[in-house]
Amino acid sequence: MTRKIVITSGKGGVGKTTITANLGTELAKSGERVCLIDADIGLKNLDVLLGLEDHINYTIMDVINDMVEPLEALIRHPGVKNLFFLPASQVATKDMVSHNDMERVIERIEEHFDYILIDCPAGIEKGFKNATIPAEEAIVVTNPELPAITDADRVIGLLEAQGMPDTNIKVIINRVKFNLMKNGNMLTKKDIENALSIDVIGIIPDSDEMIIATNKGVPIVLDGNSKVSKVFSNIVKRLQGELIPVEADIDLFEKSGLLGFLKTLFSKD
């Protein structure tokens, strides 16, 4: 069975594409056969984050228009075994694609993969439907700020309205500043879970390393020394069914005063 997971959000710019690139790479590193699909047609930047922008011969539009067989359009990542990528077109627009087109493309490749991750564009218009309707599961990315959480809540409602059970929806909190959270100046995991009524599957810090990796076109999970990469490894294990508490992500960055911090996090008031 292929797991088809869309990485989406309410608010734009919260880290969907960065997370798609890193989760996909980490899943492939763990031995899964992974295909990443850039559904951000017209804008596209998953190719850049993967360092694959110079490898593109065909795009998803060529597959939809029957110009090329789907498997022929996939790019095999030169440095990561089992990682494949279907690029978006920059010259097309989201209106030139329907969710049926996307579903047909995915149907034609899925038998070759354990995971298909779809990078959803910003917004809740046609591009959102195209990316989310073919998926069976969703990871909703949010920042720990109220406007992002309000928008995440809206998107969770839309996913449920499209028939996705809420047990198939998970949340990643991205760009957390642990010092602010610890001092009670940033929403905590508990606050966010209470607000969204959806399980959090990972907590990723706000990290300069992420920005540097993005600018190099090398997913941070390929940097063995990075603590952020350990968070992605935890998230992948949780996706695969391992019971690793989400607090383990925080522990990586909270060496001192951990007990005090956990008390803040789990306190009832």
Ligand SMILES: Nc1ncnc2c1ncn2[C@@H]1O[C@H](COP(=O)(O)OP(=O)(O)OP(=O)(O)O)[C@@H](O)[C@H]1O
């Ligand atoms: N954990 C992080 N720490 C620091 N910077 C981050 C982190 N996650 C993402 N970023 C930065 O935030 C910016 C937006 O990230 P990204 O493009 O992945 O967001 P997006 O949700 O895909 O945006 P869009 O809605 O436009 O598709 C990028 O510059 C990226 O490097």
Ligand SMILES: [Mg+2]
């Ligand atoms: Mg994006």
